[in-house]
Amino acid sequence: MSLSIRQLPQALGAVVTGLPEKFDSVLGEQLHEAWMEHLVLFFPQAHLDDERLVELGSLFGDLAATTPGEENDARDYMTKLGKGGEILELDSDKERGANIWHTDLTFAETPSIGALLSMQVCPERGGDTMWLNQYRAYETLAEPVRILADSLRAKHGRAPFTGTAVHPVVTTHPVTGRRTLFVNRGWTAGIEGLSSIESNAILRMLCEHAERPENTVRWTWQAGDAALWDNRCTQHYAINDYGDAKRVLHRVAIYPRAAA
Incomplete structure (x- = not known):
């Protein structure tokens, strides 16, 4: 299957299918161009394991689980995964504080430029995410x-x-x-x-x-979906409407590449 990028009719967003087995610089250029145009890219049923999550995210910059200094806040819900600790696990059993419109990590002098998120455990109903x-x-x-x-x-x-x-x-x-x-x-x-x-x-x-609805797009997750968004020109909101159901995502924050 060849790579396909389909623009959504809402104020932002495009759906990407046909990801190749190998993530290379050519793919990175194609996706980066689409990312800049559409602000959020959705990858239905991409089923990215942690290794491929890091591999795909690395096409766009350097990766981290959080931001420098954030680990000093001693919040027990923060679980870091991956060989380099660059993946943050977001587990609804530990924390559900993202149900407010926000842009990630803007309390940092240099906020992340984006994030790549992979749905690991999805509620049967609810748990959508909105972007603006x-x-x-x-x-x-x-x-x-x-x-x-x-x-x-x-x-x-x-x-x-x-x-x-x-x-x-x-x-x-x-x-x-x-x-x-x-x-x-x-x-x-x-x-x-x-x-x-x-x-x-x-x-x-x-x-x-x-926050007007005209500025937004809403994604209904399935396990295996992934989303990439530009933190410099979007906000997002994780809807907390799934009761006691479990919801687990893995996220990498993307930063500008360090100078060689």
Whole structure:
């Protein structure tokens, strides 16, 4: 079967089928181009074991389970797997805190550029994940609000994570050159230079605008599915609607390649 990339009709996302047995640089170039265009790539029934999860993720950058310093937070639900400890196991029996719109690891000075996630154990019902398009969120702001957002910087970081960082509210994607909103409910704590009342009002407005259904795509998982997303221009939300059922995923965070 040859590689097929089918764009979804929603605001972001494409479905990739026909992954070859060997993951090489040619495949990496094809997938990277699609990743930049569609923001999220879904791989139904890819059945990536941990070795192939690392192999596929490595086509896009250096891998880590978390982010530098995050391991110092001493959270007992964090289980690292893989030969190099670059895989983070997300087990619903230990933690279900991702049911809020967020972008991964923005409390770090250098957040991950993306993530590759593989569904290991899937509930029979529920447990979908949603993603939203932060390019579209920025581009559809009213012009006066865009001008305001362009001028602001925000602090990211919340307990129990110890890291904090300040990022522009609007960033420029280093590959596509497109402007993107870069705030989220999960990690953005406040806007620099504003009172808490002013900051909360602006963040609420920006987040509510970004989270409109028109900006989103929703994926219904099956065991063996995988998803790759661009952390620089998306948010995601893991829906916690599956009761006592078990849900286990393996994730690698992707970072820019270290200089040789």
